[in-house]
Amino acid sequence: MVVQNAGVKSEPAWFILSGHRxxxxxxxxxxxxxxxRVCRDSHHWSYQATHFIVPDPIRRTEKFFAAAASGSWILKTDYLTASNExxxxxxxxxxxxxxxxxxxxGAINLEAPRKWRLLRERTGHGAFYGMRIVIYGECIAPPLDTLKRVVKAGDGTILATxxxxxxxxxSRIDFAIISPGMPRVDMWVQEFLRHEVPCVVADYLVEYVCKPGYSLERHVQYNTHAWAKKSLENLINRVEEVIEDPRTPDHSIDDVACNVCGSGDRGDEMIICGAEDGSHGCGAGVHIDxxxxxLEDVPSEDWFCPECSHKGESKTKNRSSKKRGSTSKM
Incomplete structure (x- = not known):
């Protein structure tokens, strides 16, 4: 099966899944x-993905955020059930x-999946096409790594973190993503203001994609609303530009490659080091063979590379030692 888009050349359908393991x-x-074709099974987005299968209730996860930003199909699980039949x-x-x-x-406007998918079909690019941003301070929700993957999936550029x-x-900076609570008197905040760079929190980008049509005003900082409005208008105009000679993107670039053989192919046979909730693991990938x-099959449980497994064991031992030490003191 291939994806038939008006704005881009046909490309193979790659599925990424959400839901219970x-x-x-x-x-x-x-x-x-x-x-x-199945993308690697991970809680992270895969740049290969063209179809995202997500069960009800739909949640605002990294996969949804990236799927919407990239203009991928976001489908109900009924699609696979009916296809199987x-x-x-x-x-x-x-x-x-x-x-x-x-x-x-209230986290997702359910018009978003179709809006951004039609944009991709019409123009050949994602929701952040041509956007140039810088990040200043700590990114917690969403984490910095998630923001990097999603902005790239939506064809935007992070100039510096x-x-x-x-x-x-x-050069042009469309937005400065600044962590909440950063004081206005901060040196770099003052520089952004001096150069008329709109300052927003990360949720500005999240809700631009996940809740199109809803106000983003509350996510703007330091009274830079007029500049943010202008940058947003420019972004909206830019994403409507049709690519004259669209080419199928090489999704393997910067995607996870096997640490042993170096290949990024066979994503469905690759396991990724990490816990389901993203709390532990380095994100390294390796083919099961x-x-x-x-291994004969992709394991159903979390998998960790030898180095992360060793770190996990060390932490467990340290915690046990501390507990024993505390007990002996008592």
Missing amino acids: LQRKEFQQVIRRLKG AGRLLSEEPYEWHKKCLTED SPPYTRLFK CLNPP
Whole structure:
């Protein structure tokens, strides 16, 4: 199966899944049986992905944020159930997440998946096309790594994630993403203001993608609302530009490559070092047949590389030692 977009050349359908681990494994088998391709199973976004399968209730995760920003298909699990019954991958649109309302938690405008998918089909690029931003301070929600992946997925550019920013003021900066609570008197905040760079928190980008049509004013800092409005208008005009000679992007670039063989291919046979919640692990990838000894299948549980496994064991031992020490003192 290939994706037929008006604005871009046809490209193979790559599926990335959300939901419970066992459900994901079952759907992976369905996709392979129907000759589809499965991205590596990770809580992170994969640049290969063209189709995101997400169960109800839909949540504002990194995968959703990136799928929407990139203009990928965001589909209900019914799509795979119906495709399995039909014995082939069906047309996607009847199974697309789309409704003129917010999700129950108010985090997503359900018009977003179709809006950004149609933008990709019409123009050949994502929601952040041409956007140039800098990041100053700590990114907690979403984390910096998530922001990097999503901005890239949406065809934007992060110019810098820490000072100095001096050389960047000579070129265009659309937004400065600044951590909440950064004082206005801060030296770099003053520089952003002096160069009329709109200052916003990270949720400005999140809600621009996940809640299109809703006000972003509350995410603007230091009374830079007029500058932010102008930058947003320029971004909206820019993303509507149609790429004259669109080319299928090479999604393997900067995606996870196997630490053993160096290849980024066979994403469905690659395991990623890390916990499901992202709390532990380095994100390194390795094909199951490149391991020593090799594995026959992708494990259903979290997997950690030898180095991270050793670190985890060391932390556990240290905690145990501290507990024993505390007990002996008592």
